[in-house]
Amino acid sequence: MLQGSERGHAKDRQTKDGGESMKRGRRLSNAIATRKSVVTAPRRFSKVQRNEPCPCGSGRKYKDCCFDKGEAFLRKLERQRYKEQQKADGTPWYVRWLT
Numbered sequence: 001m002l003q004g005s006e007r008g009h010a011k012d013r014q015t016k017d018g019g020e021s022m023k024r025g026r027r028l029s030n031a032i033a034t035r036k037s038v039v040t041a042p043r044r045f046s047k048v049q050r051n052e053p054c055p056c057g058s059g060r061k062y063k064d065c066c067f068d069k070g071e072a073f074l075r076k077l078e079r080q081r082y083k084e085q086q087k088a089d090g091t092p093w094y095v096r097w098l099t
Contacts, residue, residue: 048062048074049062050062050063050067051063054066055074055077055078056077
């Protein structure tokens with residue numbers, strides 16, 4: 001248990017650390033707000049409905065194309081497309097997910 005003066009020092013450290021993280025958060029939110037282009041999060045392929053077009057790009061229905069390959073295949077495809085989009089955009093991942 002902390003004694004009287006020790007409690008005050010602990011609160012000072014918490015306040016100082018909290019203030020720094022708040023400043024970093026504000027700077028990040030300001031950077032996001034001033035961006036001119038709209039950043040979209042990658043589509044979650046694991047939520048594809050059976051009768052929607054397949055996310056692999058074949059043009060066939062999902063149930064007739066990659067449905068049997070399972071969710072692991074879709075997650076792999078999702079990561080691959082996300083990396084390609086990130087290279088093309090040049091946008092850092094943390095900005096992409098926070099918008």
